[in-house]
Amino acid sequence: MLTPHKHTDIKYSVPYISGLIMREIRRSGIIKYDDLKNAIIHQVGKEIGDVFEYSLSFLYLINEINYNQKSDTVVI
Numbered sequence: 001m002l003t004p005h006k007h008t009d010i011k012y013s014v015p016y017i018s019g020l021i022m023r024e025i026r027r028s029g030i031i032k033y034d035d036l037k038n039a040i041i042h043q044v045g046k047e048i049g050d051v052f053e054y055s056l057s058f059l060y061l062i063n064e065i066n067y068n069q070k071s072d073t074v075v076i
Contacts, residue, residue: 020043036074
């Protein structure tokens with residue numbers, strides 16, 4: 001899943017989307033989940049599919065981001 005191959009469109013890969021997510025969170029500080037998703041979709045396109053959720057989960061698992069369930073926000 002993380003390893004690209006010759007048919008991988010890097011624009012829709014987990015590492016690339018994760019980088020975009022980190023940049024957007026750093027720029028905004030605290031950002032609502034829906035606002036973050038819309039910002040990434042605006043940058044990449046609607047063809048992103050489930051890669052946004054995979055990338056967000058990846059960042060959470062490696063302890064790069066935190067999710068606040070009460071306010072539905074993501075923060076570094």
